[in-house]
Amino acid sequence: xxxxxxxxxxxxxxxxxxxxxxxxxxxxxxxxxxxxxxxxxxxxxxxxxxxxxxxxxxxxxxxxxxxxxxxxxxxxxxxxxxxxxxxxxxxxxxxxxxxxxxxxxxxxxxxxxxxxxxxxxxxxxxxxxxxxxxxxxxxxxxxxxxxxxxxxxxxxxxxxxxxxxxxxxxxxxxxxxxxxxxxxxxxxxxxxxxxxxxxxxxxxxxxxxxxxxxxxxxxxxxxxxxxxxxxxxxxxxxxxxxxxxxxxxxxxxxxxxxxxxxxxxxxxxxxxxxxxxxxxxxxxxxxxxxxxxxxxxxxxxxxxxxxxxxxxxxxxxxxxxxxxxxxxxxxxxxxxxxxxxxxxxxxxxxxxxxxxxxxxxxxxxxxxxxxxxxxxxxxxxxxxxxxxxxxxxxxxxxxxxxxxxxxxxxxxxxxx
Amino acid sequence: xxxxxxxxxxxxxxxxxxxxxxxxxxxxxxxxxxxxxxxxxxxxxxxxxxxxxxxxxxxxxxxxxxxxxxxxxxxxxxxxxxxxxxxxxxxxxxxxxxxxxxxxxxxxxxxxxxxxxxxxxxxxxxxxxxxxxxxxxxxxxxxxxxxxxxxxxxxxxxxxxxxxxxxxxxxxxxxxxxxxxxxxxxxxxxxxxxxxxxxxxxxxxxxxxxxxxxxxxxxxxxxxxxxxxxxxxxxxxxxxxxxxxxxxxxxxxxxxxxxxxxxxxxxxxxxxxxxxxxxxxxxxxxxxxxxxxxxxxxxxxxxxxxxxxxxxxxxxxxxxxxxxxxxxxxxxxxxxxxxxxxxxxxxxxxxxxxxxxxxxxxxxxxxxxxxxxxxxxxxxxxxxxxxxxxxxxxxxxxxxxxxxxxxxxxxxxxxx
Numbered sequence: 001x002x003x004x005x006x007x008x009x010x011x012x013x014x015x016x017x018x019x020x021x022x023x024x025x026x027x028x029x030x031x032x033x034x035x036x037x038x039x040x041x042x043x044x045x046x047x048x049x050x051x052x053x054x055x056x057x058x059x060x061x062x063x064x065x066x067x068x069x070x071x072x073x074x075x076x077x078x079x080x081x082x083x084x085x086x087x088x089x090x091x092x093x094x095x096x097x098x099x100x101x102x103x104x105x106x107x108x109x110x111x112x113x114x115x116x117x118x119x120x121x122x123x124x125x126x127x128x129x130x131x132x133x134x135x136x137x138x139x140x141x142x143x144x145x146x147x148x149x150x151x152x153x154x155x156x157x158x159x160x161x162x163x164x165x166x167x168x169x170x171x172x173x174x175x176x177x178x179x180x181x182x183x184x185x186x187x188x189x190x191x192x193x194x195x196x197x198x199x200x201x202x203x204x205x206x207x208x209x210x211x212x213x214x215x216x217x218x219x220x221x222x223x224x225x226x227x228x229x230x231x232x233x234x235x236x237x238x239x240x241x242x243x244x245x246x247x248x249x250x251x252x253x254x255x256x257x258x259x260x261x262x263x264x265x266x267x268x269x270x271x272x273x274x275x276x277x278x279x280x281x282x283x284x285x286x287x288x289x290x291x292x293x294x295x296x297x298x299x300x301x302x303x304x305x306x307x308x309x310x311x312x313x314x315x316x317x318x319x320x321x322x323x324x325x326x327x328x329x330x331x332x333x334x335x336x337x338x339x340x341x342x343x344x345x346x347x348x349x350x351x352x353x354x355x356x357x358x359x360x361x362x363x364x365x366x367x368x369x370x371x372x373x374x375x376x377x378x379x380x381x382x383x384x385x386x387x388x389x390x391x392x393x394x395x396x397x398x399x400x401x402x403x404x405x406x407x408x409x410x411x412x413x414x415x416x
Numbered sequence: 417x418x419x420x421x422x423x424x425x426x427x428x429x430x431x432x433x434x435x436x437x438x439x440x441x442x443x444x445x446x447x448x449x450x451x452x453x454x455x456x457x458x459x460x461x462x463x464x465x466x467x468x469x470x471x472x473x474x475x476x477x478x479x480x481x482x483x484x485x486x487x488x489x490x491x492x493x494x495x496x497x498x499x500x501x502x503x504x505x506x507x508x509x510x511x512x513x514x515x516x517x518x519x520x521x522x523x524x525x526x527x528x529x530x531x532x533x534x535x536x537x538x539x540x541x542x543x544x545x546x547x548x549x550x551x552x553x554x555x556x557x558x559x560x561x562x563x564x565x566x567x568x569x570x571x572x573x574x575x576x577x578x579x580x581x582x583x584x585x586x587x588x589x590x591x592x593x594x595x596x597x598x599x600x601x602x603x604x605x606x607x608x609x610x611x612x613x614x615x616x617x618x619x620x621x622x623x624x625x626x627x628x629x630x631x632x633x634x635x636x637x638x639x640x641x642x643x644x645x646x647x648x649x650x651x652x653x654x655x656x657x658x659x660x661x662x663x664x665x666x667x668x669x670x671x672x673x674x675x676x677x678x679x680x681x682x683x684x685x686x687x688x689x690x691x692x693x694x695x696x697x698x699x700x701x702x703x704x705x706x707x708x709x710x711x712x713x714x715x716x717x718x719x720x721x722x723x724x725x726x727x728x729x730x731x732x733x734x735x736x737x738x739x740x741x742x743x744x745x746x747x748x749x750x751x752x753x754x755x756x757x758x759x760x761x762x763x764x765x766x767x768x769x770x771x772x773x774x775x776x777x778x779x780x781x782x783x784x785x786x787x788x789x790x791x792x793x794x795x796x797x798x799x800x801x802x803x804x805x806x807x808x809x810x811x812x813x814x815x816x817x818x819x820x821x822x823x824x825x826x827x828x829x830x831x832x
Contacts, residue, residue: 023668024637056469126477221440252439
């Protein structure tokens with residue numbers, strides 16, 4: 001980046017930069033997926049709201065029913081809520097935090113009503129924005145629902161459901177290892193290393209363009225069986241997106257249906273989502289369950305609210321209460337502590353959700369570049385946020401996010 | 417096809433054949449776009465309802481408003497309506513005609529209410545099915561709206577709006593030539609000739625897979641300027657999809673907005689469409705205005721009904737009455753007669769619509785493989801149909817379609 005001006009949230013505003021404006025856009029405003037630009041900042045500030053234009057997608061249908069009501073009780077006092085960013089001396093206002101994190105949209109629900117809804121750049125209430133690993137929490141919830149119904153045995157080996165993985169590193173992993181990311185697999189989630197596991201995974205998926213002469217796997221289901229084991233299963237939490245692809249494979253096998261259709265039938269339709277969502281797929285038509293969901297922000301908030309309400313939403317027990325209990329009680333903090341997340345002290349990970357174990361009982365779904373569902377049960381608050389931060393890893397964003405969420409929870413709890 | 421069994425509508429039912437079932441689908445049930453299977457019968461019976469899974473698409477948003485009411489007055493007497501297929505001796509029932517034409521879905525509106533709605537195979541009321549050249553009639557209507565507003569001069573040369581085409585065969589064509597398909601361009605619409613104009617067009621668009629070593633244009637806006645003239649403009653009707661790509665370019669330039677967004681703002685939102693639509697794009701993000709719209713069937717019917725009502729629909733004059741008048745009065749039958757459509761005697765073509773000039777004043781939007789909006793003003797009837805007939809050219813379908821539509825109009829008119 002030497003010599004280049006550093007862009008902040010305002011100077012990188014994609015509406016101002018004018019990406020993809022014109023018929024055709026001039027070269028300097030075009031986003032070329034063949035160059036991988038759609039996955040590079042600052043292009044991402046536009047592309048994250050338009051992923052279906054770059055990749056094949058499946059419809060996650062909301063069905064034909066009415067949307068579930070999402071009452072509006074907008075307040076103008078919330079921007080002034082202040083918090084102390086981690087590791088920084090000066091307090092920061094909520095609205096400054098939104099800019100600091102390159103927020104594309106935020107919805108705050110308090111007691112089920114929208115108290116703040118804000119969009120930036122080219123993102124609006126109808127924009128399908130990539131949720132990245134927030135997708136995982138939807139898939140983990142589906143898996144917990146299958147366990148609750150006795151159709152999935154968390155103690156069974158992965159290969160009991162997906163024999164194709166018997167000879168891979170997943171051969172002797174259990175479903176629970178996969179759900180809680182405690183597998184031992186030779187795969188790294190380092191986004192800054194182009195030769196890392198996530199890099200090869202992204203090439204197999206087709207999310208990043210394949211170099212000429214590429215002869216690696218060209219679909220998820222061809223890539224996953226090649227993964228080798230490393231270390232032992234069950235020893236420590238290690239965040240690996242491939243675990244969720246395996247979990248998605250298991251769920252699709254059991255349901256006999258594509259994940260996009262399972263999401264529609266079990267989540268999107270019963271929750272009364274207001275918009276269809278897009279699910280990115282590989283070129284073989286396999287849904288990208290580790291990070292490919294593109295919902296509108298309000299629907300992401302609805303999912304968080306359903307979790308806050310113990311699975312009861314839109315007049316029905318959509319997600320069994322036992323499923324929510326299983327998730328919110330969290331995983332083993334000692335497993336989690338072995339991973340290196342200094343900004344997440346005392347947290348744990350269970351069933352594809354992050355659990356804070358803080359005084360508010362908060363739990364959260366997290367995706368790279370700042371995608372978030374943050375549920376604060378004590379404050380009766382849910383925050384859904386889309387963002388396009390230049391840095392993938394949430395460690396770059398947490399400092400001005402997690403304290404802000406907690407402060408907003410404290411404020412709403414005391415001011416309500 | 418020698419030696420292969422001939423599949424009919426029943427034996428090619430895509431739900432029975434099981435395309436794309438399984439995680440992953442076994443090779444014999446997979447549809448591989450890299451092989452072009454998504455565009456080949458019988459795969460098309462599945463893929464035509466799932467085009468977004470094979471190609472990049474843009475959202476044509478319905479907005480946030482309520483859907484316009486589409487009353488239901490279903491009748492069970494319509495299947496027995498009989499007609500005499502062109503060139504065939506025996507009368508045929510309406511329901512047999514649906515099978516004969518590999519119908520994926522049909523909606524009949526009479527006086528604005530649904531009197532029949534039927535789906536086949538994997539197509540349902542929420543399926544976005546490719547409309548192929550029915551797309552053209554949407555774009556032609558947008559162009560007429562711009563003329564009505566004085567923002568587009570039909571007598572002006574194309575290059576007045578798109579200077580990039582000044583040196584192409586379109587250099588001295590007028591907007592009206594393009595709208596009415598009376599340009600003289602070295603381009604053939606023969607779907608059975610792989611080296612024809614439509615073949616090269618489809619490669620540039622990316623609709624069919626590019627062979628290795630392909631070094632032709634890779635976007636619509638790079639392909640169109642290379643087209644050369646042939647003969648003279650204004651002499652005869654010659655159906656060429658590239659004319660509509662040029663028209664789409666003109667509309668996008670004038671509106672300063674992508675066609676998907678123009679369609680949303682000017683058609684989808686004001687008509688109260690019930691679902692978003694998908695618009696296929698090339699890899700540069702240019703909407704495929706000649707054939708890339710994928711709406712749900714009821715929304716295609718709504719557009720037909722709006723045209724039947726002189727542009728007034730959903731409580732507003734969405735399309736100016738003068739626009740509908742301009743379209744429905746048709747083009748010059750003598751221009752049309754020079755094209756070889758023995759099954760369409762006395763017809764004409766205007767502003768991307770086909771006008772029958774029959775006693776009912778019927779006019780229609782037509783797409784390959786059987787996509788249709790058929791408006792019969794005298795019978796107060798609109799028929800919207802999706803199909804996946806093995807043959808692209810509508811001449812293969814018209815014999816059991818056009819007489820059926822007319823008979824249904826006669827029946828509804830007399831029986832109501």
